[in-house]
Amino acid sequence: MRYAILKAGESRSFPDGDPFLAGAAGEGDVVVYCGVPYEADPGKTAILVELGDESLGTHTGEAMGGEGSNVVGFARYRNGRDAPSNLVELVRQDATSEAALAAARAVFEAAGLAVVVCTDQAGRIIDRLVRPKYNAALRFLDEGLATQKDMDLTCRLGLGYPDGPIERVVRGGLDLHHDVTRALFETYGGPGYAPARRAVVAARRRTP
Amino acid sequence: MSSIRTVAVCGAGGTMGAGIAIVAARAGFRTISYDVAEAPLARAAKQTAGFFGKSVERGKMTAEMRDRVLGSMSHTTDLAALGEADLVIEAVFEDLSVKRGLMERLDAACREDAIFASNTSTLSITEIASGSKRPERVVGMHFCLPAQLMKLIEMSPGLLTSDETLRAAWAWTEACGQVPVRTQDKPGFILNALLVPFNNDAIRAVEAGVASPADIDAAIKAGLGYKMGPLELIDLIGLDTQVRLCEAFYPVTLDPRAAAPPLLRRMTAAGLLGRKSGRGFFTYDGNAMFGG
Numbered sequence: 327m328r329y330a331i332l333k334a335g336e337s338r339s340f341p342d343g344d345p346f347l348a349g350a351a352g353e354g355d356v357v358v359y360c361g362v363p364y365e366a367d368p369g370k371t372a373i374l375v376e377l378g379d380e381s382l383g384t385h386t387g388e389a390m391g392g393e394g395s396n397v398v399g400f401a402r403y404r405n406g407r408d409a410p411s412n413l414v415e416l417v418r419q420d421a422t423s424e425a426a427l428a429a430a431r432a433v434f435e436a437a438g439l440a441v442v443v444c445t446d447q448a449g450r451i452i453d454r455l456v457r458p459k460y461n462a463a464l465r466f467l468d469e470g471l472a473t474q475k476d477m478d479l480t481c482r483l484g485l486g487y488p489d490g491p492i493e494r495v496v497r498g499g500l501d502l503h504h505d506v507t508r509a510l511f512e513t514y515g516g517p518g519y520a521p522a523r524r525a526v527v528a529a530r531r532r533t534p
Numbered sequence: 535m536s537s538i539r540t541v542a543v544c545g546a547g548g549t550m551g552a553g554i555a556i557v558a559a560r561a562g563f564r565t566i567s568y569d570v571a572e573a574p575l576a577r578a579a580k581q582t583a584g585f586f587g588k589s590v591e592r593g594k595m596t597a598e599m600r601d602r603v604l605g606s607m608s609h610t611t612d613l614a615a616l617g618e619a620d621l622v623i624e625a626v627f628e629d630l631s632v633k634r635g636l637m638e639r640l641d642a643a644c645r646e647d648a649i650f651a652s653n654t655s656t657l658s659i660t661e662i663a664s665g666s667k668r669p670e671r672v673v674g675m676h677f678c679l680p681a682q683l684m685k686l687i688e689m690s691p692g693l694l695t696s697d698e699t700l701r702a703a704w705a706w707t708e709a710c711g712q713v714p715v716r717t718q719d720k721p722g723f724i725l726n727a728l729l730v731p732f733n734n735d736a737i738r739a740v741e742a743g744v745a746s747p748a749d750i751d752a753a754i755k756a757g758l759g760y761k762m763g764p765l766e767l768i769d770l771i772g773l774d775t776q777v778r779l780c781e782a783f784y785p786v787t788l789d790p791r792a793a794a795p796p797l798l799r800r801m802t803a804a805g806l807l808g809r810k811s812g813r814g815f816f817t818y819d820g821n822a823m824f825g826g
Contacts, residue, residue, distance in 0.1 A: 403757040413756040440756040442749040451745050451753040455764070458791060459732045472724050476715035480724040483686040483713060484678045488759040491728065518731070518791045 327432050328354030329374075334361040339376055339402035339410060346437045356429050370396060372426035374433070377401045379453075379509035382417045382446045394421025398430045402439070403452050406498025415450040416443045448513035449506070457507050457519065463491040464522035500528030538649070538706045542566040542619035544636060545626035546609065547574025550653060553681030554623055556582055559607045560682075561710040567609040568616060575609040582607065585682060613643045620645075621706060623675060625653040628778075633657065634665030641667050649699055651675035655726055656782035659719045660692035669694040673703045676723055677712075685713045688723040721783045730779045731791035733771075734798070736764035740815065741797040747815040765815040769808035773801050 331350040337360035340346045350358070355371040357364075364375050364385060373396055375385050382399035399417030402410045414434045418427055431441045444450050449457065463477055472480070478490020495503050504525035511519040521529070541558040545551040546567030555578070559565040569575045586600045595603075616622055622644060624636055633652060640650055650672045652662050663672035674690030687707045691700045707714045717723040722730055736754075740747055751763020768776050780794035801807075801814065808814030 403753070405758075411757045413753060415753060440752065442745060442753045442756075444745040444749065444753075445743055447742065447744050451739065451750055452757045454739060454744065455732065455735050455750075455754065456758065458735060459728055462728060462731065462791075466724070466727065470718060471720055471727070472715060472717045476717070477724050477728075479713070480686060480688065480715050481728065484684065484688075484725045485729065486761040516790060518735075518789075 327356060327371075327429060327436065329356040329358055329433050330354045331358045331360065332362045332364075333359075337361060337376060338378065338404055339400065339414070341410070344410075346439075349437060356433050358433075364397065366395070366397075368396065372423075372429040372433075373397045374400050374430055377417060377450075379448075379506055381448065382419060386419070391420050394419040394423070396423050396426040398422060398426050399446065400430065400434070401450065404498075405494060406502040408498050412438070412440050413452075414439045414441050415452070416441060417446050417450060418443055419446050449510045453506050453510065457503065457510060458516075460491050460495040460503060461507060461518060461520070461522040461525075464495070464524045467492065468523055495525075500525045501532045504529035537702065538563065538620040538709075540564040540566065540619050540621075541706075542568055542616040542622045544568045544616075544622060544624040544640075547571065547578050548625060550677065550679060550681055551625035552578035552582060553679070553683075554625055554653065554677055555607065556585060556682040557677070557710050557712065558623075559603045560586075562603075563606070563710075565607045566616060566619060567607065568611070568613065569609075570611060572611055575611070579607070579609060613639055616640070616643050617645065619648055621649045621651060621703070623651045623653060625677075628654060628656060628782075630657050630661055633662045637662060637665030637672065647671075649673065649703055651703055653677055656722060656779060658692070658721070658786075659690050660694065663692045663694060670696040671699050673699050674717075674719060674723070675703060675707065676725075678725070685711070686725075687712045687714045688717050688725060689714045690717050690719045690723055692719050721786045722779075726779065726783075730776070730783055731789060733764050733768050733776060734780065734791055734793070734795050737768065737776075737795040737798050740765070741795060769814035769816055769818075771808065772810055773798055773807045773814055777802050 328351040330353045357370055358374045360376040364373050377399045386397055401415050403413045404410045416430050434441050467474055474492045478493045481487045481490040504521045507519050507521040541563045543551050543555045546555050547569035555565050555567045567575055589595045590597050590600050622640055626632055626636055652674055653676055655676055659674040663669035666672055673695050676688040678684035678686050689704055704714050736750055739750055747765040751765050754760050754763045777794050780792055783792040805811055806813050809818050812818050
């Protein structure tokens with residue numbers, strides 16, 4: 327399926343040089359917007375809008391459960407500054423067109439990416455689930471439960487994770503973890519989303 | 535260097551206890567398996583012989599080594615037979631009064647210098663040790679399932695555990711080729727303290743309509759590189775077990791993430807317990823998983 331890309335600045339999902347950028351055509355039934363406000367066009371099969379920490383509704387407006395069109399949100403999962411993963415989270419609204427979702431899936435899967443679909447909730451799937459765990463691990467470190475080495479080793483050996491929670495969140499950037507969790511906390515308010523102290527420190531020490 | 539020669543395992547008729555006995559015997563320790571009934575011990579002994587038989591087939595040990603290891607193992611339903619044990623590891627039912635009661639009886643059955651280790655995953659080592667008149671000799675030693683394959687052991691001293699006890703128990707785990715990590719005596723230690731709330735969050739995401747169980751698991755596996763998705767894992771653990779874990783943690787920590795999600799309770803009430811009942815977040819036909 328042919329797709330066009332309208333882009334300003336570097337995309338978190340598709341950094342410069344990513345093959346997905348090179349695969350774009352001048353125009354197509356699918357238009358991918360990265361860092362550019364999208365233009366509504368009901369004549370397109372799908373309009374794909376790259377998301378950061380915000381909801382798709384920030385771009386489309388909301389209608390109390392009636393929202394939805396051919397506009398689909400997407401984000402390729404990245405652990406902070408790590409390279410993008412192979413996963414694309416598609417974000418749908420209540421009345422999002424099934425044809426638009428199918429086209430979005432087809433475009434990304436053709437590029438060799440894994441695709442999942444979620445509703446328009448803060449943190450989508452992965453950040454919603456994994457950020458509170460990183461916060462807990464950072465808090466445990468402060469409270470002396472165990473050393474960083476032992477916590478990471480426990481997760482690798484006991485749970486088969488490729489890396490431990492602290493080594494992973496530090497590698498991705500504690501300051502970026504702060505930004506993500508602050509956005510989640512603003513929406514959900516649960517204490518599990520409140521940025522861990524070490525993430526707050528990293529954000530405050532960040533060079534402007 | 536471990537000064538321990540003889541190891542006893544209480545609750546050795548169960549899966550975890552039988553696995554721990556294998557770890558001890560495989561490392562060359564004389565191993566006494568204890569349980570309250572003969573039938574589960576006999577079943578475990580048969581499974582243990584099968585396990586070591588496979589180890590020979592796979593070239594991990596010789597037939598002579600297998601025979602020597604099996605010859606070093608015995609089982610009993612008489613607690614008095616644990617009198618010669620240097621280290622007693624308990625893997626009995628996860629209930630504080632049961633474990634405290636066992637500690638009290640071990641006081642009477644075992645030598646003054648014996649070390650008592652608890653394989654609890656959720657209870658406080660200090661509270662379990664309060665059943666013994668020698669709490670300085672009690673230490674947490676949490677194996678992962680299946681114990682005979684997993685290397686990790688969470689080692690937790692209680693408030694009164696002596697350094698000598700921790701050192702001796704630690705050295706024994708290393709002598710067994712295991713990998714000990716040190717944690718404080720807090721609910722769930724490291725592994726379950728991170729895992730139980732994370733799994734609850736995944737259940738809450740299903741309940742909140744964020745995505746299907748299949749898409750949540752697919753996202754976690756593809757995005758984070760985990761071998762299993764959280765919902766597949768809960769199905770394996772058992773939803774009723776997840777409820778029990780929540781009930782062990784939440785009253786102690788008051789962490790809202792540790793509280794049992796309403797969907798978990800509803801599914802448990804409906805008998806949707808995961809793999810063991812054939813349906814949980816996914817549906818199972820035999821061992822095959824076909825989405826949910």
